[in-house]
Amino acid sequence: MKPLTRSIVLFGSLLFVFLPKKITRACGFGIGSGEYRFWLLQPDIVNEPDLTPFFFSAGYLYNGDQNAAREPSDKQNILEWYNAANRTVLKNEIDTILNYTSPSNFISDLGILKDRNTFCKWLLRPENKEFYSYMVISKKIEQIAANPDPWEEGSEPDKNIPQLIQEANLLYRGCKNRFIRLRVAFQLERLYFLNNEGGKACNIYDSLIAPIKTNSWIKTAALYKTANRLPMATKQHDYILSKVFDKGGYHRTACLVKFNSATYKETLSLAKNLHERNVITAMALFNYSGRSLNEIEKIYLNEPKYKEIAFLLLREINKLEDWLVTNKVTEFAPAVYNNDRSHFKDYDAVVNYKNDKVYGEQLYSFLQKIIIDGQRKDLGLLNIYAAYLATLQKNNAAAATHLFAAKKARHTPANVKTQIKISSFLLHLQVAKKFTPRLEKELMQILHTHDSVLSIYDPTIMRNQLVLYTARKAMEKGEIARGILLLGKTNRAWGQLPIGNIKNIYQELEEKASSKDFNDIIALIDKKHKTEFENFITGKELGAPEYYSYYFGENYAVRLDKDKLLDCKATYYIKKDCLDSAIQILSLLPDSLWRQEPYVSCIAGNPFYLNVYCAHKVDAEEGMSCNKKEIVEEMLLLQRKIEEEPSKAAEYNYQLANAWYNMTYFGKNWLMMKQWWSVTETSSYSDTKQTAFNDLYFGCNQAKKYYLKAMDAATDKRLQALCCFMAGKCDENYRSYIWYAQQEGWDKKDFHKGKNPYLKQLGDDTYYKEMVGECELYESYSRKYGALTY
């Protein structure tokens, strides 16, 4: 396999295992409703920031930054030059020249640079002539290496290389400074490689670089380059890579990517000692997406203090997490061994899950053993792992013990301490039956810890994840009001609407909140002496989903607004047909609210008039236009009129029925009951379920109830026919919605063609037939009976 292909395969397999859960369910922003998970032990917890694939594999948690991993040789190089210049220059100015000055600019702008840059000035001192000469040569090589064939004519190697080799040789021979000689030798090696003279390059390494005793990154880099000469996927090639990987400080990620795991056992034959065997095995395991515990155990047995054991164990935990947890909290399919989905059955998922649980127990036992052995310094980290695995096994007591031990451990880096705090909080959250003030306090302590103390890759991501996870848990524990308010504070998307939008707090309230929850929220907002947590969740600023803020900036600014909350509460009562309660709340709201979007566009016209053939349209002839409050007022008035004027009960019931119909999915005032509308909601693409609200909204059952009342009360045959027709229409809507909700099968496609079940009740169907046959007649009836007469 070619290196590129292998890299792609490696990355692909890692992605498969670790891909952050941003799953597209439909068009629009690529975020699925299941997109939340927090309990991930991020790769940076092991403090090996140069192993890119593992950072990339959890890309979301690293801000999508594929370069999240750092190449330590850059810093090391600056430090070595800083020391070479006797610490008389500024490090950032060394950085400018080494890493941010193009070869061309270095040569052409030297005159300007020397006045601005202390390092450049130092290079130009007569006594530093050799340093300067070296820098010129290295810049020239940098240019050629970066752009070996600028005209893309297959004209490599560059014709300037022999001249440069000559210059470098001259400098090497005339120079006594070890710092420069090592670097010039390295550049000579590079030049020979660029000139397709691998043999000479390796000779340079063997004769001029290998014998030098130094800790400089240059020596490792030079060794790495010698691997280039050898064919890929050979044991000699991989053996050199293992040496570079073990030495550290240069291209460790590239070593892993280029390493051929499939033949690592052959590479083992070149190992001179147990340590080298461990390194080669570890490299193979890093690339392996299956279970690796047996091999890790062997490495531990050979060399208990081997530094990569911590990372390898973390990899196993991350794998387990994906096998056991990910598909439960996301929309990922269950783990399938060998990526064989063609033979995958539900049964396999159950078996896999069971086996993975057992594997988790084995891993936990091994961790316990290492901890008890006490041979490693990273006991804090290992105890976090153990706590995590114990939690997966629902052994919360053991998890608590491990976390306590982690706290007590010595030499714990700051980011590991942060993880201990987070893990402890999550454990407390897990164990608690209720979302208590103590948990709130603990959460706030983490959220308010200064970034520098947290010392993690991106504290903002962690905070948003933590808030999202905690909010969900609080809601699970029955704290809907606090949970929803907390949810509003994360910038993570917690759900997507079929219209492509990401859910906001008001839509969450619409779905989850009861009247008590609304009362609790409003009481919280009005509370005078709030706790820190309460202040946090009742702050006006809400977290805009990250994709929204990226695309729309501040234009998408949903804020916590009491009027909007009251409106949601009023909607809650409307949906429950508690119009009296609804009007009490709506009376508290300013009329100006109804003149704003979306109200002004989506609640208009005469609510009691309905032309079912174009029910979303507001006709200019409707004669009146009501806002939300006015609609409820008028509906209440109509209810009273029914009692007061029984002779007109039929007409009033018909008008009330129209008002309810207009508030359904099919009517012009749908915003009275729901905050969004989509054409796909009543199609096979929707995942509409049967609920009491959906019976009302899609099934039009409330409207039907009033049409039937009107039909009963009517003496006017035309009105009777109209009510019968509309009751039938409601019934048809109901059957259609139920069919989609239950997904009964495509063989029942003709569900909507059933006869109007209320025709029997109607008796004489002369007017009915005329009305159904002639649209104009229907419209004239609609206009006549839809006009308020009181």
Added chain:
Amino acid sequence: MPVCRQSLFKFLAVLLILTSCDTTPNNVTRAYYYWRSDSFLTFAERAVLKANQVKKLYRKILDVDWNDIQGAIPVASGRIASIDNDLNQYDSFGINIIPVIFITNKTFQRIDSADIPVLASRILRRCLPKLDSIDANGKHYYDYNDRNSPLTEIQFDCDWTVATAKKYFYFLQTVHSLLPDKKVNLSVTIRLHQYKYPGKTGIPPVDRGMLMVYNISNIKEHSPVNSIFDYDKAKAYFSSGKKYPLPLDIALPAFSWCLIFRKGQFYQIDNGLARNNLDSCSFLQASKNGFYKVIRDTVYRELFLRLGDEIKAETISDKQLQQAASLAQTAVNTKEFSISLFELSENEIKNYNHETIDAVYRSFR
């Protein structure tokens, strides 16, 4: 004098006057410059070409600069194929796309004359991938196999000076000699100073010149004068009355840019920043002569602006465009030529309505 002889004399005089002036209209080809590196035209850009019946599109395909290590190398490149496809196939709009190669004057200052033939071949390969055996990568950039219209012209853009004229002209001659199809015209851009002093700067050995009636003054000067076009300054270049000894096409300014000055010194140029963008920026304060002062440190559109920086917004009004056109009319020296506007970009075309652009093209007939 008898009356009949008088009449005959008058008739002959009128005839002489009439025959001495050629009243046949000029054959003007409408053209535009497309200078960006990306390889697609927006809907609005395509619409402008169509509405104005533009028949030639000068498309920059290569920037060549001098690199102290590797010599003359391409630093940016654009492709023709997708634009050609969009216009000629998708829009069914016959337009001739002319490749333009920008070469810095520094390249000719530094290049060894002996290396000029190599440079000429390399550049020509990008225009004609089948030029020689080394064509595989060139084809990638400029695929004439898929081209919808034959190549009729190649244009070079270089602000050559007296010092570099010899090498530049040698380069042009070499390109010409390498052209397998002699029907392909070579043209070069002619700056105003080159137009005014052909005796000093020389006359390039090509088929045609494209007179650029803009870039009147040095953009690095902190001055109230509009460096793109200033009528009084431009007029001076057209005062000699002599015709340039090379058939000329005309390029007129229809663009804007912002010049950024730091501590009174030129700092940066931004082509994408328009004056109306600046008016709405809270971190800017308008001052005299199109200058804006930065009143607080900020990062705007990837520009790092510091308190005290000055931004000079330079645009070309309808009037200035018409002035440039009227001056350029005096430079026309053939009956068939192209009038090209610089440049085709959504940001710029919205500054001119159809009538203005149409009138400018028509004014040359």
